Amino acid sequence: MILGILKEPSPETRVSLHPEAVKVLTASGNKVLIEKGAGESSFLSDTTYLEAGAEVKERIAVLKEAEMIFQITPMDASEHALLSKGKYLFGVYQPLVAKDLMKTLAGTGVSLFSMDSIPRISRAQSMDVLSSMSTVSGYKAVLLAAANLPRFFPMLMTAAGTIAPAKVLVIGAGVAGLQAIATAKRLGAVVEAFDTRPSVKEQVESLGGKFVEVPGAVEDTGAGGYAVEQSAEYKQKQSEMLEKSIIKSDVVITTALIPGRKAPILITKAMLEKMKSGAVVVDLAAANGGNCEGTQNNETVSIDGITVIGNSALPSTMPQDASKMYSKNVQNLLKLLLKEDQLNLNFEDAIIKGTCITHDGAIVYEPLLK
Structure with a gap:
């Protein structure tokens, strides 16, 4: 050929x-x-x-x-x-x-x-471009967040006093999310992670993250590892639980996608207003509309003192x-x-x-x- x-x-x-x-x-x-x-x-x-x-x-x-x-x-x-x-x-x-x-x-x-x-089956793992590129995106998202955060990631004991570690929330524990969790932990942050799939809890905890669990999620084992659409009742519970984690975080990395659909909004402007001044959101779902309200694809914007980085093309970096x-x-x-x-x-x-x-x-x- x-x-x-x-x-x-x-x-x-x-x-x-x-x-x-x-x-x-x-x-x-x-x-x-x-x-x-x-x-x-x-x-x-x-x-x-x-x-x-x-x-x-x-x-x-x-x-x-x-x-x-x-x-x-x-x-x-x-x-x-x-x-x-x-x-x-x-x-x-x-x-x-x-x-x-x-x-x-x-x-x-x-x-x-x-x-x-490429179907997400075991025989096709060596051909899975989405997983390969998500590994790059999850890693680079944390580095971008660290570069834009106006404080340290790790806890530091210095002559000038003790610096508390940054708090990082990763939304979506797929390949990108798991790589983000691992990278943030390596940099010394305290990491929490959320996913609608309860089955990923063990993976999150094995990387040193705390799993934020919202009871009642629907999980479809035939969805190729992707999240699926949830009920309105669940979404309400999810929003309330996530808000508590979001407003105390220094960094939020979002990776939530549903194939063939617009990315779900998980961070509203009301939540952004409650976040710490100087906090950073890295939205990896930007090309599909973004998980954060106000995300601009391929742009970095400031919303009420919060830096929102919209980038779905991190592998190219x-x-x-x-x-x-x-x-x-x-x-x-x-x-x-x-x-x-x-x-x-x-x-x-x-x-x-x-x-x-x-x-x-x-x-x-x-x-x-x-």
């Missing part, structure tokens, strides 16, 4: 395939083309890719010659016409949100594999390791799709079926069809 790696549009700094993956793919008989300068923002030179066995070409040549095309960010609409029927496209497309784009891509005849749709992790996820998916340099498109396989969004001129992704 001929694989093509495209350069990402700014501000994305990652690259789809790392030279380590390129070396493996070319050694197994594939041909890899890469757009000139595609790895520069990840500190990977064209020379490094050439040494790994890739051919460096202009973008138009990669789009025309490659059978499989890799770009994390959805391609520009003007380039869809260059995608001839039978090509395979890989990226992060949010199919349940970008429904019109899915129809457009289906019309081109390309087969789209959206890496954010750590492109070296984020690219390597993303690339490994893609490489593992390709192990399933490519057998001895030949495409193995087996729709009986749950991973292939769950990741393929469009194929042969139609939308085939079941959650979108429903």
